[in-house]
Amino acid sequence: MLSSIILPILQIVVIVGLSPLVKGFINKMEARIQCRRGASLFQPYYNLVKLLQKDAVVSETASWIFRVTPYVTFVSILIIALLVPVLSSTVPVNFTGDIILIIYLFALGRFFLALSSLDTGSAFGGMGGSREMAISSMAEPAMMLSIFTVSLTVGSTNLSNITGTLLNYKSLNPSLFLAFSALVIVIIAETGRIPIDNPFTHLELTMIHEGMILEFSGRYLALIEWASSMKLLLLLTILVNTFLPWGIATGFSFPGLIISFALYLVKIGFFAFAIAILESSFAKVRLFRIPNLLGTSFILSVLAIISFYVVS
Amino acid sequence: MTQHIIVNSQIIDVLAILMLMSTIILIGTSRLKTCIWACVFRSFLLTLTSGLIAYFSGIHHIYITTGVSLVLKVVLVPGFLFYIVDKVNIKKEVESYISYTLSLLISCGIILIAYYSTLSIIQFENTFMRHCLPVSLAITLVGFFAMITRKKAITQILGLVTMEDGLFFAALSTSYGMPLIVELGVFFDILVSVIIMGLYVYRIKESFDTIDTGFLRDLRE
Numbered sequence: 383m384l385s386s387i388i389l390p391i392l393q394i395v396v397i398v399g400l401s402p403l404v405k406g407f408i409n410k411m412e413a414r415i416q417c418r419r420g421a422s423l424f425q426p427y428y429n430l431v432k433l434l435q436k437d438a439v440v441s442e443t444a445s446w447i448f449r450v451t452p453y454v455t456f457v458s459i460l461i462i463a464l465l466v467p468v469l470s471s472t473v474p475v476n477f478t479g480d481i482i483l484i485i486y487l488f489a490l491g492r493f494f495l496a497l498s499s500l501d502t503g504s505a506f507g508g509m510g511g512s513r514e515m516a517i518s519s520m521a522e523p524a525m526m527l528s529i530f531t532v533s534l535t536v537g538s539t540n541l542s543n544i545t546g547t548l549l550n551y552k553s554l555n556p557s558l559f560l561a562f563s564a565l566v567i568v569i570i571a572e573t574g575r576i577p578i579d580n581p582f583t584h585l586e587l588t589m590i591h592e593g594m595i596l597e598f599s600g601r602y603l604a605l606i607e608w609a610s611s612m613k614l615l616l617l618l619t620i621l622v623n624t625f626l627p628w629g630i631a632t633g634f635s636f637p638g639l640i641i642s643f644a645l646y647l648v649k650i651g652f653f654a655f656a657i658a659i660l661e662s663s664f665a666k667v668r669l670f671r672i673p674n675l676l677g678t679s680f681i682l683s684v685l686a687i688i689s690f691y692v693v694s
Numbered sequence: 695m696t697q698h699i700i701v702n703s704q705i706i707d708v709l710a711i712l713m714l715m716s717t718i719i720l721i722g723t724s725r726l727k728t729c730i731w732a733c734v735f736r737s738f739l740l741t742l743t744s745g746l747i748a749y750f751s752g753i754h755h756i757y758i759t760t761g762v763s764l765v766l767k768v769v770l771v772p773g774f775l776f777y778i779v780d781k782v783n784i785k786k787e788v789e790s791y792i793s794y795t796l797s798l799l800i801s802c803g804i805i806l807i808a809y810y811s812t813l814s815i816i817q818f819e820n821t822f823m824r825h826c827l828p829v830s831l832a833i834t835l836v837g838f839f840a841m842i843t844r845k846k847a848i849t850q851i852l853g854l855v856t857m858e859d860g861l862f863f864a865a866l867s868t869s870y871g872m873p874l875i876v877e878l879g880v881f882f883d884i885l886v887s888v889i890i891m892g893l894y895v896y897r898i899k900e901s902f903d904t905i906d907t908g909f910l911r912d913l914r915e
Contacts, residue, residue, distance in 0.1 A: 554704040556711035678722040
């Protein structure tokens, strides 16, 4: 009983509290790779505090959608944080939704962001929104197929069951390798990291996600920035706890959770470092080359599911 | 003992799938050097696979073909290709007669055909290497596809090397390799044909100022 109250709170605390740190870590590593000293690891926290203290400027022509969007985005990500196994494969509220709901909650936040980017009538916003939608329409099928491959292997779409079963999975399944690599490409596309989108710039030629949130300011911007860093951490968590669940706690025990937390930090740190290396060694691809990259991801996920069906 | 065999065949299956992935990268990427690196990676995986198969099966002549394959396909052929790319000074990206996304989709279709056409064979193999035959067929066909759709002579060479990799893998995974003398002959063929094609690339570049083989169809005085 106690565990079903503490575990969700713990999940929320870890995801909400650590997500700016992951962003700061990636930025710091990139700065180091480029031989700069870089901003402090905690800079994203300072940014959030600063933004939360500021007043929001809202365009006169903006409708209620613009004001609601930051909250919808933030809350939909918070709900996902409740559903994903983070430190323990037991998720007390997992009866409320499975991986399909999670994919659609991500889509809900993105849908509202795209709407609000059109709402103010700024040209950059609309451009960013249409680009984001075009990319996500290609990334979503690949994400679904690769997740479904895992679901088929396990026989359940519930993330808690998936993690629990794969924890004791003794064989090397080639389909899972294909699904993993497809999901990695999708995560880069969904979180707007460098080969797809540049998270550091507001130049009109390159912006996709930044273009959408150009009109937001103050606490609205803080919520959206926070939600986007939580989205990165959550997608990495899904990747880590689905494909590499070793060491995750299975129940609710204090030492188990501590070990699980340490391993979780190591795994997330590894993938964050991989993202930093990837971002430093690749240039952003041209917009018309993005279907090429996402097509590769889609084909990998199709092959994952087909090779699962044909061979086993 | 059976547990052992299952684990071994799973390792080889995973290597086969990784080879398939690097072949998809070869189709999907637009940069020439990435294409060559994808080929190197695949040939390296193939060498690793054949070394593992030699170790698991205890057949000694596979070690020899592994060594020859390592020297030839992982070192000599890519080294020669990089040399040609630098010498001809190719800056442009890979060009294809059809768009990348379409060629990705077509190669996906080819891979599906490979899986379904070998289905009647592989479903009776209970333990050993079920992914190998479809993957080797897929690599062969995708290499063939890359050869006929790419415009540049270099990428056509890569397609040829890919096809050869697929055939070698098919022979290796179904019957523990061809006889040694045949393997050596095939390797020598590949080396000679890559060198001849590389020289052709250089000649084509000198006479036409491009290595687009489409220009060869134009009649000239």
